[in-house]
Amino acid sequence: MENNNYIINSVNPILYETQETLDFRARIGRRLGLATALYAAISTFCIYKNLSGITMPFFGIITLIYMIYGLKQYDVVIKRSSWFYGAILMALSVSDFLTANELFISLNNLGIILMIFIFLLHNVYDDRRWNFSKTFIALCESFIYSAGSVSDFGKDMKEVTRRCINGGISYEKKRTIKYVFIGLVIAMPIVGFLIGVLANADIVFNDMLIKYCHIDYDFGELIVIGITFLFIYFSAYCTMRFFSKKTIREDVVSRRIMEPVIAITVLSLVSVVYLLFSLIQIRYLFIGGGSLPNGYSYAQYAREGFFQLLGVSILNFLMVLFVNSFFRESRILKALMTLISLCTYIMIASSFIRILMYIEVFHLTLLRLLVLWALTVLSILFAAVIISIFKNGFPLFKCCVVVVSLLYVMLSFARPDYIIAKYNLSYADTTGSNMVARDCNYLKSLSADAAPIIGEYDTEWADDYFRKFHSNAYTVEKASGRKLNLSVYTAEKIYNSRRMD
Numbered sequence: 001m002e003n004n005n006y007i008i009n010s011v012n013p014i015l016y017e018t019q020e021t022l023d024f025r026a027r028i029g030r031r032l033g034l035a036t037a038l039y040a041a042i043s044t045f046c047i048y049k050n051l052s053g054i055t056m057p058f059f060g061i062i063t064l065i066y067m068i069y070g071l072k073q074y075d076v077v078i079k080r081s082s083w084f085y086g087a088i089l090m091a092l093s094v095s096d097f098l099t100a101n102e103l104f105i106s107l108n109n110l111g112i113i114l115m116i117f118i119f120l121l122h123n124v125y126d127d128r129r130w131n132f133s134k135t136f137i138a139l140c141e142s143f144i145y146s147a148g149s150v151s152d153f154g155k156d157m158k159e160v161t162r163r164c165i166n167g168g169i170s171y172e173k174k175r176t177i178k179y180v181f182i183g184l185v186i187a188m189p190i191v192g193f194l195i196g197v198l199a200n201a202d203i204v205f206n207d208m209l210i211k212y213c214h215i216d217y218d219f220g221e222l223i224v225i226g227i228t229f230l231f232i233y234f235s236a237y238c239t240m241r242f243f244s245k246k247t248i249r250e251d252v253v254s255r256r257i258m259e260p261v262i263a264i265t266v267l268s269l270v271s272v273v274y275l276l277f278s279l280i281q282i283r284y285l286f287i288g289g290g291s292l293p294n295g296y297s298y299a300q301y302a303r304e305g306f307f308q309l310l311g312v313s314i315l316n317f318l319m320v321l322f323v324n325s326f327f328r329e330s331r332i333l334k335a336l337m338t339l340i341s342l343c344t345y346i347m348i349a350s351s352f353i354r355i356l357m358y359i360e361v362f363h364l365t366l367l368r369l370l371v372l373w374a375l376t377v378l379s380i381l382f383a384a385v386i387i388s389i390f391k392n393g394f395p396l397f398k399c400c401v402v403v404v405s406l407l408y409v410m411l412s413f414a415r416p417d418y419i420i421a422k423y424n425l426s427y428a429d430t431t432g433s434n435m436v437a438r439d440c441n442y443l444k445s446l447s448a449d450a451a452p453i454i455g456e457y458d459t460e461w462a463d464d465y466f467r468k469f470h471s472n473a474y475t476v477e478k479a480s481g482r483k484l485n486l487s488v489y490t491a492e493k494i495y496n497s498r499r500m501d
Helices: 019-047 056-073 080-098 102-124 132-168 171-201 203-212 219-245 260-286 298-302 306-326 331-362 366-390 396-413 416-425 437-444 448-454 460-471 473-477 486-500
Strands: 006-008 015-017
Touching: 015 019, 019 056, 019 132, 019 219, 056 080, 056 102, 056 219, 080 102, 080 396, 080 486, 102 132, 102 219, 102 396, 132 219, 132 306, 132 396, 260 306, 260 331, 306 331, 306 366, 331 366, 366 396, 366 416, 416 437, 416 448, 437 460, 448 460, 448 486, 460 486
Parallel strands: none
Antiparallel strands: 006 015
C-alpha cells in the first residue's frame, strides 16, 4: 500500500514527499498507467454504445483481471470470499448478453458498478467487524472520493516523466518511444482516411466493417469514442489509486448514542397501528370473515393496496435498521423492533395475496412481477434483520448483498418478458384469438425476450410484434457483430422463419 510520508524543509515550510513515496509513485505510474490504458481501450471497444452485446462478458472478465492486477501492485491478497462478488459481476455481464429488456440491462450494469466497489472494498479493508451503517458509509465514501485521486494521477505521471527525463531510461529508448509516438499520431488519420476510401471502393469490405465492427467514420463519433476512453481511463485509475491509499478508517465507531426512550415512544405508537392493521388482515383477508364496506366484494377488497403495503414494508425495513444502528440497546426497544418486523411479515403476506389475486384477473405485467420479487426479497431480509437485533456483529450488509444479488441474478436470467408472455398467453385459447386489445397491446410492447413464446401464435397482433421488432434499427444492429445479443438474434431467427412459412 502507499506510504504518504512527507518531510519538511527547514527553511521554507513546504512539504516534500519522501523518497519511498516518490518511488511508489514512479512504480505505480508506470505499471498501473499502462494497465489502465489497455483496460480502457478494451473496455471502450466492449461497451461503447453496446451495453448488452456479446462483448459484455469479455468486459466482465477484463474488469476482474484489471482489479486483481491493480490490487497485486499494492500487495493486497485476494480474499476467497470476494470471489462471490466477482461471480455476481460476471453473471450480470452475461445476463446483459442474454436479455433485450432495457430495464434489466440498466439494472445489470448498475449492479456491475456496485460489485466493483464492493470487491475492492472487501479485499483492501478488514471489514469483518463492520456493521451495516459502517459498510454502507464506506461504500459511499469509496464511490464519491475516488474522483479526488485525480491529483494522484497528475503526481504519478509527473514523477514518471521526471525520471524518464533524468535518465530513468536510456537516450536510445527515449528517442525510440518519441518516434513511435510521432508515427502513431501521423498514422492514425492516414489509416482512418484509407479505411474510409477503401470502404467506399468495395461494398464487401464496407459491409464487413459495418457488420462486425460497426465503425462510424463521422469525426464527431471519433471524438465521442475518445472521450469514452478517457472517462474509463481516469475513472479506473482514480478508483484503484483511491484504494491504494487506504484512507477509510477500519475501526468501527459506535453510533448507538441516541436515547432509546425516544425510539420506544415512537415505535410503541407505530406498533399499535400495525397490530390493529394486522388483526384486520387476519380477519378479513386471511380468514375471510367479517363484514366489508358497502359496495365492496371480497375480491375487490383483496385486489387493492398491494403497492402501498410494499412501500410500508420497505419503510419498516429502513426504520428498524435506523433504530438498531443509532439508538442505545434496550430490551423494550428490541421487543418493539421484533414486533414491527413480525407485523411487517403480515403486511408482506397481505400484499402477496392481493397481488396474486390481482394478477389472476388482470394478468401479469413487469411491474407486478417486480412486486412479487421485492416481497420475496423483503421476507428474507427481515429474517436477517431480526437476527441482527439480538446478535451484535451479525454481518447484515453482507447478508443483504448476498440475498439481493442472488435473487436478482435469478430474476434477470429468467427473462421476465418471457415469463409474462407465457403466463398471459396460457389464459388465451390455442390460437390466441380471444386476447383482449389491452393484453395484445401489452404483449406487443415486450422485448425480444418474449419472441420464442409469441412466435408460436399466428395472429395479427403477433405479426405486429415481429414487424415492430424487425423494423427497429437498434434491434437489427444488435443481431450481428460486436453488438450481437442472444435474445435479439433468436427473435430475428424466429421472424425469418415466420416469413418463410
